[in-house]
Amino acid sequence: MEYKLTFKDFNEGLKQNKLLGLKCKDCGTVTVPPKMVCRKCTSPNLEVMELTGKGKIQTFTICNVAPEGRDDEVPYTILLVELEEGPWIMGNLTGADPAKATMEELIGKRVKMSETKVFAGDKYSAGDGARPVFSLEA
Amino acid sequence: MRKVAVVGVGETKFSGAQGKTSVELFAEAATDALEESSLKPKDIQALFLGNVLGDFSEGQGMVQAFAAENIGCFNIPANRYEGACASASMAVRDAFIWIASGFYDVVLAGGVERAATMGTALATRTFSMFSDSRYEYPSGITFPAVFAMLAHLYSAKYGVPLPKLKEQMAAVSVQSYRHGVFNPKAHLHKEVTAEAVLSSFMVSTPLQLHDCCPFSDGAAALILTTEDIAKKLTSKPVYFAGLGQSSSGPLVSQDEYLPRLRAREISAKRAYDMAGLKPEDIDVCELHDCFSIASLIAAESLGFFEFGKAGEAWMKGEADIGGKVAINPSGGLKSKGHPIGATGAGQVYEIAKQLRGEVEPERQVKGAKIGMTDTLGGDGGTIVNMILQRGW
Numbered sequence: 353m354e355y356k357l358t359f360k361d362f363n364e365g366l367k368q369n370k371l372l373g374l375k376c377k378d379c380g381t382v383t384v385p386p387k388m389v390c391r392k393c394t395s396p397n398l399e400v401m402e403l404t405g406k407g408k409i410q411t412f413t414i415c416n417v418a419p420e421g422r423d424d425e426v427p428y429t430i431l432l433v434e435l436e437e438g439p440w441i442m443g444n445l446t447g448a449d450p451a452k453a454t455m456e457e458l459i460g461k462r463v464k465m466s467e468t469k470v471f472a473g474d475k476y477s478a479g480d481g482a483r484p485v486f487s488l489e490a
Numbered sequence: 491m492r493k494v495a496v497v498g499v500g501e502t503k504f505s506g507a508q509g510k511t512s513v514e515l516f517a518e519a520a521t522d523a524l525e526e527s528s529l530k531p532k533d534i535q536a537l538f539l540g541n542v543l544g545d546f547s548e549g550q551g552m553v554q555a556f557a558a559e560n561i562g563c564f565n566i567p568a569n570r571y572e573g574a575c576a577s578a579s580m581a582v583r584d585a586f587i588w589i590a591s592g593f594y595d596v597v598l599a600g601g602v603e604r605a606a607t608m609g610t611a612l613a614t615r616t617f618s619m620f621s622d623s624r625y626e627y628p629s630g631i632t633f634p635a636v637f638a639m640l641a642h643l644y645s646a647k648y649g650v651p652l653p654k655l656k657e658q659m660a661a662v663s664v665q666s667y668r669h670g671v672f673n674p675k676a677h678l679h680k681e682v683t684a685e686a687v688l689s690s691f692m693v694s695t696p697l698q699l700h701d702c703c704p705f706s707d708g709a710a711a712l713i714l715t716t717e718d719i720a721k722k723l724t725s726k727p728v729y730f731a732g733l734g735q736s737s738s739g740p741l742v743s744q745d746e747y748l749p750r751l752r753a754r755e756i757s758a759k760r761a762y763d764m765a766g767l768k769p770e771d772i773d774v775c776e777l778h779d780c781f782s783i784a785s786l787i788a789a790e791s792l793g794f795f796e797f798g799k800a801g802e803a804w805m806k807g808e809a810d811i812g813g814k815v816a817i818n819p820s821g822g823l824k825s826k827g828h829p830i831g832a833t834g835a836g837q838v839y840e841i842a843k844q845l846r847g848e849v850e851p852e853r854q855v856k857g858a859k860i861g862m863t864d865t866l867g868g869d870g871g872t873i874v875n876m877i878l879q880r881g882w
Contacts, residue, residue: 430629442625
């Protein structure tokens with residue numbers, strides 16, 4: 353059975369500021385990151401859709417110790433965002449001072465995917481990978 | 491299904507970067523286990539070995555074959571297990587299954603890792619390989635960052651204000667360091683105060699250096715066999731009463747269940763159900779405290795404390811030796827150390843020694859009859875729980 357939304361296509365979409373996912377034609381559940389089957393009912397009867405990129409912050413951290421090769425990125429803020437279509441996604445936060453990134457300032461706050469950034473890849477990663485970057489909604 | 495016993499245990503000192511190879515480290519642990527069991531290399535029918543990052547730490551793949559030959563276990567089947575930090579527990583569980591099923595009578599199971607040898611930058615990179623490489627790593631995820639996000643989520647979900655949670659997390663680290671002082675095999679031997687925890691370097695908010703376990707080198711080995719053989723070898727066989735294993739997808743796909751890890755709850759239930767035991771029956775537990783917050787999450791999922799309340803339990807000494815359940819009398823991953831491919835076998839080593847009453851008096855859980863292990867690979871991708879009990 354053919355994989356409906358591969359990483360390659362998801363990644364190309366993100367690079368064009370499109371957050372792609374899968375909608376289940378049987379139960380309506382939206383699955384992101386893409387999988388072979390619906391994350392709820394396990395049906396493979398899925399269609400590719402574009403998500404709004406809007407959601408709310410469930411949790412975050414400011415990371416001060418980077419993996420090998422990514423030292424120049426610290427400090428950076430990682431988020432888990434609950435998208436308005438339901439699934440959670442990992443991304444970064446922009447436009448907010450890391451020093452002020454407190455639970456009160458961030459958790460539960462509405463965000464929108466404002467841009468994407470590309471990890472260029474390293475010798476282990478089989479190529480590059482984009483991720484969503486979110487901004488707090490006014 | 492046949493009963494399965496542990497009849498010999500061995501463990502190297504867990505440490506920072508050191509010069510012995512993985513084969514050498516495992517050989518030391520394995521020969522100690524063999525000696526304790528009174529068995530010989532020729533008696534071992536198979537080797538099941540946890541090893542996660544040997545390819546990166548010393549350019550060594552397929553270490554299990556060389557490890558078997560090195561200790562004189564010639565031409566036996568040798569399997570390597572990789573389930574991130576739960577690798578050795580997978581190996582031990584499979585050894586149990588093959589013996590219980592009647593296929594083998596004597597299996598050597600364990601693990602080895604040189605995580606410290608890699609240094610922080612490469613270790614951080616390779617540990618991040620246990621998150622989703624396509625959909626999470628581009629965001630810069632690291633293992634401290636995973637548990638840091640779970641800490642914030644825990645605070646928000648259970649309404650434990652962050653300063654209070656930080657105090658509770660510090661109490662977890664203080665207890666683990668204190669136990670490690672008395673464990674000669676432990677990587678770290680120092681008392682650390684709550685003030686020192688709270689003033690240590692901020693790794694990934696809100697987790698500070700003393701909230702995080704070290705990268706360690708080390709090995710652990712166990713001899714598993716049948717009840718009949720065990721009775722001939724020792725007056726103190728330690729039996730497996732229940733085992734569970736479970737898996738789950740990437741952190742983001744665990745979504746609304748977080749900060750609880752559903753895989754752990756399923757795995758632990760399997761172990762309890764198989765043993766016919768309950769959380770209140772457990773005297774001593776070695777659980778996966780890769781980070782201080784991870785201890786709270788684990789202790790709640792294992793049923794020792796109510797959700798959102800484990801931190802209070804630690805503050806009151808209920809998770810200490812002499813408390814409701816003695817958690818990590820070895821010093822845990824925090825102080826004993828975390829050579830990831832060996833950690834689960836090291837936990838069984840500790841439980842076996844505790845049940846036999848053979849650890850240092852300062853950290854012996856008096857009269858311990860039933861012990862449990864909890865080993866977490868990644869952020870729930872692999873989880874194994876084992877319940878062991880005295881056979882005398």
